[in-house]
Amino acid sequence: MENLRQKLAMAVKSIQWSYAIFWSISTAEPGVLTWCDGYYNGDIKTRKTLQAEEMKDDDEDELGFQRTEQLRQLYEVLSVSAGGEREPQTRRPSAALSPEDLTDTEWYFLVCMTFEFTNGQGLPGRTLAKNSSTWLCNAHFADSQVFSRSLLAKSASIQTVVCIPYLEGVVEFGITAMVLEDEDIIKQIKAFISDPATQKVVEIPLELELEYDQTLVTKATHNSPKNSLNHHCFQSQEQSWQFVDDEEEGEEISVYHNNNNNNNNNSSSSSDCISQNLVSGPSNLWTEDDSRYQSVLSKIFNNTQRLILGPHSRSCSYNESAFMSWKNHNGMELERNRKGSCSQMLLKKVLFEVPKMHEHEDDTKNLNHRFSLLSSMVPCRGKVDKVSLLDDTIDYLQTLERRVKVLESNEDRKNKKSQQHDMIQMQERTCDNYYGNKRKACCDVEDLQVEEEEEESCSSDCITVSAIEKDVTIEIRCRWRENMMVQVFYAISSLNLESYSVHSSNVDGILTLTIESKLKSCTASTAKMIRQALQRVIGRSCSSF
């Protein structure tokens, strides 16, 4: 075996390709090609040396062989942990390498160890069948029926593969570059490997290896128990691999062992599977290879992953799960991507709208704060709702404006006229003056009142009530009728108002009345109430027109 590997090594090094594999006809199953030996000559990511067998660092050859051997060991370790049939004690000691140390090409080489080919199947099988060398360019794009490992090759960037019949099997060489068919290379390879001295010796695969293959094939024909690993490429394996310590591994493997019993009961031997494979015909080759590839990978990967999962994943009876396998229900195509307005509705409301509710509330709070400030400035008359507060504020402002006017004109008069001026005359004039100026403001209030009080029918009527503490000023402008004054005063006195100054005028049937009065008690009426009461009086007059 060493001899064979050395020859493969020399050949692959001389042509500077990435790897060499010798596929030999299995002794257990005639006609089936299995991995016998190989030599890896490609890129290496991390080099590890076992402390036990220290090497001279400069010995390139030795290191090359060591790498290939380590890859083989890693494969065996992984296969052991994958093989449910295997008793834990037969496990090999841990490999020098762990999966995260491997490049994509090394992975390709390692996974190749799991492959086997019947006569005429795949690249090695066909090479054996027609007994002549096969040169495959663009292996990574090849049809899977031509080259069943094309997907793997793609991930490892293997582009060119050559198979040459050799002894009781086929040698295969591959490289990560595009190399056009070249007879010289084939000759060169043949020259290296066809040493007549070794021709008689054909290495029989280790018993162990055969068992691995059986194991893997047995599982390959069943759907992978977990469908999670689909079409793998080896792009990021360096990030995610984790190994667990031996104790944990032991536990979990026994669990896995149990799980696998089902599978094994269903299929008796690997030869069954292969015959199925053949019967199913070439059209199914891909799916077979595909599922096989998947299951090989999921065996290798999942076992290590499963260990970390702990008892909470599927190890405690998968059947009890409320979740069902995704794959099984993937067939039914539902409508795709219901995006749009109703997408993430609640989540968006929580993130985008609920905060605005708070913000809005903030505004309201701020507003309320200002209202309460306002109400502390404007004389308050019991009711605290915002509309009456605004009404009061308007009234108050009007009163203030009027007072300002009065004071201003008082000042003027003081300056311009004599001190003995008749007070009453002055006040009458002031009122006239005021009326002329305030008409516009009165109309605004009137508009408000029309909106507010439906019963108000006479649009020319106007009642303004303003109150500063207990001083209430009432202005009425309406059509004159008999008894109107009496009714107004009656209403005023029934509202606990004591009038002390009254000015009235009647021009062209329009009565203008200004009453200054005092509230008798504090329990009494708000400006609004007074206005409404007077409205009723005047309203009566309106209806009587």
Place this chain on the structure above:
Amino acid sequence: MDTSTLESQLRSDNFVTYESPYTLYSMAISSAAASHRRIALGSFVEEYANRVDIVTFDEETLSIKPIPNLSFDHPYPPTKLMFHPNPKVSGDILASSGDFLRLYGVRENSVEQISVLNNSKSSEFCAPLTSFDWNEVEPRRIGTSSIDTTCTIWDVEKGVVETQLIAHDKEVHDIAWGEAGVFASVSADGSVRVFDLRDKEHSTIIYESPQPDTPLLRLAWNKQDLRYMATILMDSNKIVILDIRSPTMPVAELERHRGSVNAIAWAPASWQHICSAGDDSQALIWELPTVAGPNGIDPMSMYTAGAEINQLQWSAAMPDWIAIAFTNKMQLLKV
């Protein structure tokens, strides 16, 4: 295999349903050691008056019962609820975010508000909080995310702000602790940023959404393997898996949901499993493969609920059960 899984789906011993009077959004599973696990459920009513109900789950009888004594009013819908990660025997604490960060002491027969934390010194109003995360390693720390672009780190034992950082250019939508002093946040500005409290001046952008300014809505940091975190985008069926060692380039994008994704949660007991739930009414459990394939990654298993799933919790206190919320229902699903 098909029939057996179907049967198990029909059997009722692998999931339990609780119906609330309200639409549910926020949800939290208590870490307190108790015979019956407590679960807090926050209502989603679009007005001031909302409720937080606390129910108990009996794993033996597979029943969920409300505890009326422990229900309380909550102003506005809580944007997130979370129990104290390591509660004392004397009493559990429930935190909620919304107009403020609030802490409630949950006793045997009563709930009382412990504190209302406001990070604004100038105003009695706090910028609304979109989410928060309670630091498991350092439980006195809670980080809140706000629409005012900041994240606030609270010392909840002292009831004071430890620090407040302008984290993003736009509203911050979620926050997640990695270590005692390291947290990450996602924002409407489309970025995932990592902050280290030892160096508050700098943050690291781990990811930016491909279409600029596609808001990122939620973030989950893998507590089993801190290299990984997951985020979801607005109006997207993708779950983006990030590796903090390879910023800007996601290690995987999980795209098998048939509607937008609403919630994600890493498995509490495994570093490579994540559950997601979306508008397609499905909860999917994914196993992150060691290698990503050309056709994308398929989920491992799925559960179909009766409506859009809005919330998802997978708690270390109850690793065998995944809690989901849709419409007014909360369901516990056996994993």
